[in-house]
Amino acid sequence: MNESDSQRIAAILEKTGYSPASTDEADFIVVNMCSVRQSAVDRVYGLIQKFSKLKAQNPKLKTVLTGCILPKDKQKLREGFDQIIRFPDLLKYKANPSTSSGRVFVPISNGCNNLCSYCAVPLTRGDLKCRSHKEILKEVENAAQKNPKEIWLLGQNVNNYYSPENPSINFAELMKMVCKIQGKFKILFMSPHPKNFSDELINVLADCPKFGKYLNLPVQSGDNEILKKMGRNYTAKEYKDLVKKIRKKIPDINLSTDTIVGFPGETKKQFGNTVKLFREIKFNNAYISKYSPRAGTVAFKLKNNIPLKEKKRRWKILNDLL
Numbered sequence: 001m002n003e004s005d006s007q008r009i010a011a012i013l014e015k016t017g018y019s020p021a022s023t024d025e026a027d028f029i030v031v032n033m034c035s036v037r038q039s040a041v042d043r044v045y046g047l048i049q050k051f052s053k054l055k056a057q058n059p060k061l062k063t064v065l066t067g068c069i070l071p072k073d074k075q076k077l078r079e080g081f082d083q084i085i086r087f088p089d090l091l092k093y094k095a096n097p098s099t100s101s102g103r104v105f106v107p108i109s110n111g112c113n114n115l116c117s118y119c120a121v122p123l124t125r126g127d128l129k130c131r132s133h134k135e136i137l138k139e140v141e142n143a144a145q146k147n148p149k150e151i152w153l154l155g156q157n158v159n160n161y162y163s164p165e166n167p168s169i170n171f172a173e174l175m176k177m178v179c180k181i182q183g184k185f186k187i188l189f190m191s192p193h194p195k196n197f198s199d200e201l202i203n204v205l206a207d208c209p210k211f212g213k214y215l216n217l218p219v220q221s222g223d224n225e226i227l228k229k230m231g232r233n234y235t236a237k238e239y240k241d242l243v244k245k246i247r248k249k250i251p252d253i254n255l256s257t258d259t260i261v262g263f264p265g266e267t268k269k270q271f272g273n274t275v276k277l278f279r280e281i282k283f284n285n286a287y288i289s290k291y292s293p294r295a296g297t298v299a300f301k302l303k304n305n306i307p308l309k310e311k312k313r314r315w316k317i318l319n320d321l322l
Contacts, residue, residue, distance in 0.1 A: 001154050002034045004105035005067065008090040027060045031081070033067035035120050038292035041073055048080035068124035072295045091131050094139070102149035104185075106139050107131070108174065109155035114193060116220075117231045117298035118260065118291065121156050128156075133163035133174055137181070144183035150212060153178070153189040159196040172201040179208040186212035191258070194219070194242055195233045206249040213250065216287075217243070218258035222277030223270040226263055231298065236277055243281055256285035259318060262311035263291045264302035271314050278321050288318050 009030055010020070018028060031047060034040040044065070055061050065081040074084060091110055111125040136153075143151055153174075155161060163169035169177075171192075178187055187210045194217060205211045217239075221227050224235045246253060259274060278286070290311040293300050 001105075001107065001110075001156070002032060002067065004107050004154055005087075005090050006032045007105065008093045009066070009087060012093055024054065027058060027062065029061070029063045031063070031065050031067070033065060033069050033073075035068040035070050035073070035124050035294065037289060038294075041070075044073075044077065045080075048077075051080070068121070070120055070123060070295050089129070091129070104143040104146070104148045104151045105154055106136060106143065106151060107154045108136050108158060108171075109161050112156040113160065114157055114233075115231055115298070117229060117302075118263065118294065120294040120297055123294075123296045125156065128160055130161050130164055132165050133169045133177065134165065136174065137177055140178055140181055144181055144185055147183070148185050151178075151185050151187055153187070155189075155191075157191070157193045157196065158189045159192040159198070159201060170200075171196075172198060172204045175201070175204050175208065175211075179204075179210045186210060188212040188214055190216045191218055192216075194239050197242055197246075199245070202246055202249050211250075213252055214254040214256070215246065216256045216258070217246075219274075219277065220258060220260050221263065221266075221270075222274035223266070224273075226266055226270050229265065229299075229302075230260075230263065236273065240277070240280065254284045255281070256287070257281075257283050258287045258289070260289050260291050261314040261318065262306035264299060264304055264306070266306060271317075275317060275321065278318060283322065286318065286322050288315050288322075290315055 009032060013028075013030070021027075023029065029051070031044060033044050051061070051063050062083075063081045065077060065084045066087050069077070069084065078084060089110070091107055109128055109130040111128045112119075112121050113128045115122060140151055159171040161171040161174060163174070175187070175189075187208070192215075197217070219239050220230055220232055222236050227235065243255065246255075261271065261274070290308070291304070291306070293304050
């Protein structure tokens, strides 16, 4: 999503007369920040010193920060940038998507109505806002003419999608429409929420020859108590049952997941339940993160009582198992 937004920001700048330049040569730099993990935030703080050196060489250089910025970071980062701005709703702007990687991103929604206790997205992107299905289909059609290998539909929770013009057009219906668009591309999406993954959607994916047979289905934990603390609204068994249904209909699916280790209060036994789930499901890939507190979230009020050393140990166990 961050990369997709950056493509739209670049298109806006190019329309106003800017042309791309390397960081060392630029006289205007826009940093599009992500706050989903502390490591992403730390990278932005790390740029300040670099920009200071560049400004000494080029006094005309202006730096702007935008994107997902938590209030506490906004205050601290003011001195490091000439301006901090909130871009308008970028879904209204056309991107100049790069097809050099063979991959095109098409956002279908922005923001999220799920209040997962560890997640800062609703604090930075706000509530769910969906694009018109007509706009999305037009953008996919335009992208398909450039012969990409893959077209990705993006949203913080894609399967919560509904068209503002016609709420009966849900994500399954949208996928059905996209699958009919001419072209040799594969269609993929991220990221869905397990609680919204309907039988209707599974059937559409199974019947769509353009579907890229890859699915990122975030589980976050294999322990019911931790899942409840996370505000995920499903149990480990419900997640496993969903995976069984998906694999029955789409046997050659490539399945990846997102998992957080070291969530506040996670015992060794609870972590063991995540290990069991990994052994049972045998994911093709997983994005494993060590819990980092995000200011303003519900989990921020919980004591971050798992030492970093233990988080690293748990991360390694899952990574080795994978």
